Amino acid sequence: MSNTEVRRLSPVSGFPFAVRATSGAEARATELAARTERVVTWLTDALHFTPSLRLSVAGEADWADVTDMPLYGMPHAHAAEIAVPIGExxxxxxxxxxxxxxxxxxxxxxxxxxxxxxxxxxxxxxxxxxxxxxxxxxxxxxxxxxxxxxxxxxxxxxxxxxxxxxxxxxxxxxxxxxxxxxxxxxxxxxxxxxxxxxxxxxxxxxxxxxxxxxxxxxxxxxxxxxxxxxxxxxxxxxxxxxxxxxxxxxxxxxxxxxxxxxxxxxxxxxx
Incomplete structure (x- = not known):
């Protein structure tokens, strides 16, 4: 499910991994992607392993299209995908x-x-x-x-x-x-x-x-x-x-x- 391209999600550029966001949430996605980049850099330095990654920052209407996690708002990683909510x-x-x-x-x-x-x-x-x-x-x-x-x-x-x-x-x-x-x-x-x-x-x-x-x-x-x-x-x-x-x-x-x-x-x- 999370590997499909979702029409309502837009790509966000400027990061060493793929980022996509619900339309209108690009600024929030940029903020969360910057944290993601910091975390991955820190973890890679600690664990000596670099994972593949795509970040999806989704609103409630798009949530089921980017993750199998049924609870909207619960960040979830699976394989090379991580989904996080826009906010509350x-x-x-x-x-x-x-x-x-x-x-x-x-x-x-x-x-x-x-x-x-x-x-x-x-x-x-x-x-x-x-x-x-x-x-x-x-x-x-x-x-x-x-x-x-x-x-x-x-x-x-x-x-x-x-x-x-x-x-x-x-x-x-x-x-x-x-x-x-x-x-x-x-x-x-x-x-x-x-x-x-x-x-x-x-x-x-x-x-x-x-x-x-x-x-x-x-x-x-x-x-x-x-x-x-x-x-x-x-x-x-x-x-x-x-x-x-x-x-x-x-x-x-x-x-x-x-x-x-x-x-x-x-x-x-x-x-």
């Missing part, structure tokens, strides 16, 4: 509403301060655009895609690392929404083990978000501990697993060999 999406409000019964007063006030009374989550999903760009390095460099929790942890490390080094002004939005994870009652969730992340994803955004938020916290701690070197070592470990005939489950000893902090993270999960 209806599900952002619904997402915040789903957390409301669990929030402490302090978390609620923090969300309101960061995202406004209307709960505009666009700044958070601009950071998720960075997370999705890391997935391009996974999908093009690996034969298979098991160990979803490790892949998501690595993508979060890339997001956190890039924001820390290149765009720290984006971090408060990530931190504000991630803090919701502390308020969600894990006892209410049917899946909490790392290996069960695909099952949680099948249940929907709420269950998946609990994992995602805590994997973001873990990524932040890992980045602080090991920085780019640990980010690359984890990439090399998972890439080796993707090419193994029968990799088996991820073990604490294997994580220790990559970095002791990864073994500790496994031991302390679920948080």
């Amino acid at each position: 999406a209806p599900f952002y409000v619904d997402q915040l509403a789903s957390y409301e019964p669990y929030l402490t007063d302090a978390t609620r006030a923090n969300l309101r301060e960061e995202f406004g009374e209307q709960g505009s989550l666009t700044p958070y999903y601009e950071a998720i655009h960075v997370h999705e760009l890391v997935h391009l390095y996974h999908q093009q460099g690996w034969d298979k895609y098991p160990d979803l929790w490790l892949v998501e942890l690595h993508a979060n490390m890339g997001m956190i690392g890039y924001l820390n080094e290149m765009e720290p002004d984006m971090l408060p939005a990530v931190q504000a929404l991630t803090a919701v994870g502390y308020d969600l009652n894990a006892a209410d969730l049917p899946y909490r083990d790392l290996a069960d992340l695909p099952k949680a994803l099948d249940r929907g955004l709420f269950d998946y978000a609990w994992y995602f938020f805590h994997l973001t916290v873990a990524a932040d701690e890992l980045w602080e501990t090991g920085g780019t070197r640990l980010f690359r070592r984890l990439y090399e470990y998972v890439r080796a697993r993707q090419h193994a005939a029968n990799p088996g489950p991820v073990t604490r000893d294997e994580m220790w060999a990559v970095h002791p902090a990864l073994a500790q993270m496994m031991e302390e999960w679920p948080p």
